[in-house]
Amino acid sequence: MAKIYYSLYGRMLHEKGLLQAFSKVKSNKGKPGVDGQSIEDFAENLSGELAQLVSELRQKSYRPQPVRRVEIPKSGGGTRLLGIPAVRDRVVQQALLNILQPIFDPEFHPSSYGYRPGRSQHQAIAKASLFIRRYELKWVVDMDLSRCFDTLNHALILKSFRRRIVDGSILEMLRMFLQSGVMTGEGWQTSEEGSPQGGVISPFIANVYLDAFDQFMKGRGHRIVRYADDILVFTRSKSAAHNALNVARSYLEGELLLTINEQKSRIVHSFAGVNYLGVTIHTGYTRIRRDRVREFKDKVKGITRRNSPVNLEKIIADLNPVIRGFAYYFRVANCQGEFKALMKWVRRRLRAKKLSLWKKPKRLHRRLRQLGYQGEFDSIKMSSWRNSASPLANYAIPNRYLKELGLFDIALVQTGFLPQNY
16 A cells, blocks of 8 residues: 655755755756746845745745746647746745655656656657567557646646645645646736646646556556657557547546547557657657658758858857757667768758858868869859859868867767667
8 A cells, every 4th residue: 555645844844955956946947937036046145035935834824926928839830838937936846846756756657757757758769669569569549638737637636646645735835836827918817727837846747647547557458658748558459549549538538637639649550650759660660750850950050041150160069969969869760871861961051151151262262272172163152052062162171170170970879779778
């Protein structure tokens, strides 16, 4: 029988715990909340701010401020609603998370990977690949939940926590965070449901809420992989997949009061490919999704614009984090050829940029003379994308020159890498 915790609130009343929480909040960075106070502003009077929080928590006069509503565009269209809490509220949420996560996390479903310590998207992809390739569960239910974070039922959230926590002060603090409201351009709005994305504790709340679904599916013998609200169910046949979808829909909508997005949910065979967390998992290999490659190229184009006066050294410094992040995330795919092609394209972008900075062909010719090339050179249009792939451009700006400037080479990254600890 799971252990029940009666007295936890006292752990919130120590500056040391709040200081640890602030360190985590600071490392996550983030924007100010409705009060306009930044992390830097909070840090300037850190001792005083923490002492004030401890005093309010001890007297139980602490009240979280409304979250600041922010809308960000989704890659597939539409917008995602974020709620940014004030810095002081993020500190309290983090302190609360530090207390509650060790209680609930060890008993979460083993195939739940989102926002958990020591777990990652790569592990979720590895587990999904394992089910398809080793266990031959090739018919997959790919489920999408409509506005999951925004529609979590508050009563069910608190009921989920009461399974392990009976400390009324802790439960009341959770309730206050859930019902603190949202500040929009039209003023304050109540929050009668949901746990806004952007809050420190919101992903953990969603995991506690959805673990009931995970355990229900486990009890029915279904193999699943879940990363936050991205859910896959693995079966051996198409009919079993339809049955699993009906079982999952019944529980999610009937018991957890969530809504499955019927337009985005589907049943697919791994031969056609299962889209998950930015990759497409096939029966024998994994590839990068086309839209993620387009997003990467758009970012590179934005940094390497030819009409910008920025020099090549600065461009490469700005480019490297983008290239490195893309490479180390998507190395889980079988994409060595893709990486080589992208690297060739990135170098061409940089050559085009360098030609544009030189402006006149005579500067290109001077560079070629310095490198020891003889003979006459044709005059070329320096702003032409086509000419960035010319032999003259490659002679004047060779790969080794870009390497000397520090350009990260994704073609050297090992691909097909899947973690073993999943």
